[in-house]
Amino acid sequence: MGLLGNAAIVGAAQYKPEKYQTAPQMFHLEQVADLANQALQDAGLGLNELDGLVISGPQFHEASIFVPAMAAEYLGIEVNFAEVVDLGGCTSVGMIWRAAAAIELGLCQAVLCVIPARMAPLAPNEDPAWMAEAMRYGGHSTAFGAPEAEFDIPYGHVGQNSGYAMIAQRYAAKYGYDPVAMAKIAVDQRTNAQYHPDAIFKGKTLTVEEVLASKKVADPLHVLEIVMPVAGGAAVIVTSKEVATRSKNRPAFVTGFGERLSYKSPSYAQEMTVTPLAQAAKQAFTMAGLKPSDMQAAQIYDCYTITVLLSLEDAGFCPKGEGMKFVRDHDLTWQGDFPLNTHGGQLSFGQSASAGGMSQVIEAFHQISGRAEGRQIKDCDNVFVSGTGGVMSEQGALILQGG
């Protein structure tokens, strides 16, 4: 069951992460076309070869319905396959496997997966309140009848910070907690960011002491263990094997994937410390016929350090409860024995809304295709990628392999 490994990432583009205040404003359709153009050039393919489109629907500025048709029309293409993915931080991983599956089913040959994540200019009388409202509630629904509006928000259970903090606190009670190991996750990734020209924190190093001295937002999480939102945007081209062979780059074949949605509010998780990634990663490895130790790098969604820790455990890189030991025992930098988030992760590269997770996909592709420049790891054939949406509520895994 699953993918045959006949679809591959052959091109990618992403905007340099920038602070919202200083980033250019562009209509989302404009970003789609611009990112598509850059990704196609990266792949060495033409617009006329695109026949599939996967796009992020929620908060698309110019439309809330018929988004793929509008985007295809703007691009000037016709497609055999269109999909909107709404999985928060798991959107990117969800896009790639859907594109790969559509290709393997023979629906299409070349799919654009695109997430515009710069601000669009507002109309003269447009009220940005809806956006402010959506951001204020951190993805919680405030609609009448939504369980979150009724049973989360009145108690102050709002946003991601406290949810992840509660997961971390539960983990601490079950397995113990080493703040130094948790800080090291952020620090090693910051080291990696020094080798990526576009990283938002390039030129700014970080120490464990600085992480531990930073403000506690919600116990036990410090502010330097939490991503900073930035403007950005990303696009990836996934193609059939035939098209991939004509591409400029060494393709990264999608040989395994998994996806799991477990809940919306983490309070209702069967067990908060066991993430949906446990199932998703197991399926991905089984599909690819590989195991965690076969990976030369891991690009793990990192909205928080605790996300990385639990993902390392549940993906099978170390036994449950031994994540902190694993972090202490390994050098997680690109030159180390366990290269993790070699671009700096979203913690240090930048998290551009739901395009943030695509930075992990693109870094895996760059490592496999040998284009990771000053941070290139040797002999990189197999990379594990994860995505996480909500408060660890929706997760996905990809196994990418060099062809």
Added chain:
Amino acid sequence: MMSSFKPLPLATKISTPFWQALKEQSIQLQQCNSCDGWVFFPRNHCSHCLAHDLTWKPVSGEATLYTYTVARVPTMAEFSDESPQILAVVTLKEGVRMNTTLVGLQEEDIKVGMHLKPVFDKVDAKGNTLLRFTGVDSDLSVLEYQDPLVNLPKNSQGQVQVPINNLTALNALVTDDFSPWSEPLTVDQGLINAFADLSGDDYWIHTDPEKAAKESPFGTTIAHGSLVQVLQSRLPLTLPYEIVGFNTMVNYGSDRLRFPTPVPAGAKIQSRARVKSVASTHKGLQLILEVHIHLVDNDRPSVINELVIFYR
């Protein structure tokens, strides 16, 4: 626009028994008649077996602490008065989990797995109640609603002085009850004629008593709606509050202006008002004062004016 009031649960038809029970200091959960499973949050089906056969039953509220965090940055500005928030997830004896906050506990005494008991927290004057938890040794079982206006100072007119930065108190000003009536004022033909001269609106229904006696559906001349509206300045309101600590106050206009009932020449009018809403916006604190002007002894207002006032 951002509401500045703490979000309260808005009960649905499905969940009403839960919130109603809390008001009566009882915890009710749904149990499935088919598989005996307990269900939370409230639903129309069993979350274990999907049967649509649930019964509300009272439970003790005994619980253990599943996890918690001390939020040192308020999760929303509205919660800054309870900072740090001790957010928690508890597991009730029946096995269901719920979001809550812990009260009456020292941070160092909080441990995952500890036993907890419920605290009924009455959060407003209407008796709306949130379910919080505390340690089993605590004396706490009910938190009575504290009117945030009670402990504030009053000015020489007896008005409670509400600081511009006290959102909780500002929101407590919002009420369905109108202020007492102002002193009455007679709207005589002289006033109406003066307004006709000033505004240029000399339509006969306002200014020609003879023609109006014969042809007007009211049998008399009537005051201009705009005239009655501006006469508000001569009907001083006795509001129970004074907002203090702002730099400027701006009358931003009206969200809604209606003239539902005409005011005949010679009639007496009076007015009253209530605070309809308070919200913090990028323009400052927005207070909507709903002002009604009535004919004396008439239930229907002659003017409804929802004044938008900004303080900053």
